[in-house]
Amino acid sequence: MLDLLRFGSQGWGDEMAWGAAMTVAVAVLAYAIGLVLGSLTAAAKLAGNAPVRALAGTYTTVVRGVPALLVIWLLFFGGSGLVTWVAAAFGYGGRVELSAFAVGVVAVGIVSGAYAAEVIRGAVQAVPRGQVEAAKALGMHTGLRLRRVIVPQALRYALPGLGNVWQMTLKDTSLVSVVTLAELMRQAFIASGSTRQPFVFYLTAALVYMALTTASEAGFRLLERRAERGVRRAVG
């Protein structure tokens, strides 16, 4: 059975490894998009005017309320049309096709951003008001207040939640296999089809996901411990 997972032309080991690398690449890029979108959306919710707040609220409610798979399909069927339309507005006449990679990264990133927004908003609100008032009293302007007072503290509050969003994003990348991007699930699907040993390959995929989630959980725990190194606690 393990022959099937050999590297080289005889086995599927290298294909599965490339698939795992693609999964990580999609997850990291989607998470980065999610963090940017999430921060912007949180800022819009906390400090925007009414229309901006409404827009941000609609984004988080809708995207967190529909399946990630639906977002992927929408971008798969509608993404190229949208990009072509935007390109036409800038004077480009041809049709723009989105690659499966782009569709996957953007779709999972959009979903990731909606969840990250709520985490970041909660974290910013958890920074005590007195901190902000004190910073104002010292004459700090908005940018400095954000950089020196709010972000360092909010980041600590946000870390556990952002860790959960990462785990979700990592697992959501498996859905991108439906648009035939050659990530872990897609490779397992192809290998299963040609060897007729689906159990072996899906189990391998499951073990890889397990290793990835376990390793990243340990990573986030380290980060959390580092972020809390200056905090006194009543217990432990």
Added chain:
Amino acid sequence: MDFDLIARSLPQLLSGAGLTLQLVGLSLVIGLALALLVALGRLSTLKPVAALTGAYVFLFRSTPLLVQIFLIYYGLGQFAAVRESFLWPLLREPYWCAVIALALNTAAYTGEIIRGGIRSVPFGQVEAARALGMGGALLYRRIILPQAFRQALPAYGNEVIQMVQATSLASTITLMELTGVARAIASRTFQPVEVFVIAGAIYLALNFVVTQAVRLGERRLGREAAR
């Protein structure tokens, strides 16, 4: 917006939503029963039982649902022993594979929610019940579980909403539930926006019903607690 297309595809989308509801309902019922066992297992003083249920929770929470569905639907059929067993009539149907995968998945998440609820019951309650001579099943039924469920309800509401969305993965094993129908119409008409807007709206409506039901449940249970 092509309203003609919307009018034509609405009946298909609604029948897809019907299948979505069926999958949600079935897997939630089975999943909740399993979750209770998982929670009790995790809290068990018997080391092997606690370890086994702990491994189960870890397994299902650390892998994507899609892998679980594919392992059950495509993977199990690889073994002749499975194909000859009495379970095969079930495991060869995508419908039941989806229900089994969804139920096992939600049982792992819900088990942790219930475990949290049980742990939140103050020990004084248990002591008082024991002083009145209650023990075992009666203690759980009358004292621990009612309070645990009340504590767990908001988190369980979120899990139900996650489950509504999770059923969309059933479309990957040929089931034409809401997402599957929307995808099929989009690939046929190449007018994705209309179809996905309607499908999204149906999902949002389902979520709204769930959140209202949970809020109602919380208010009822809260009133009982205040009495």
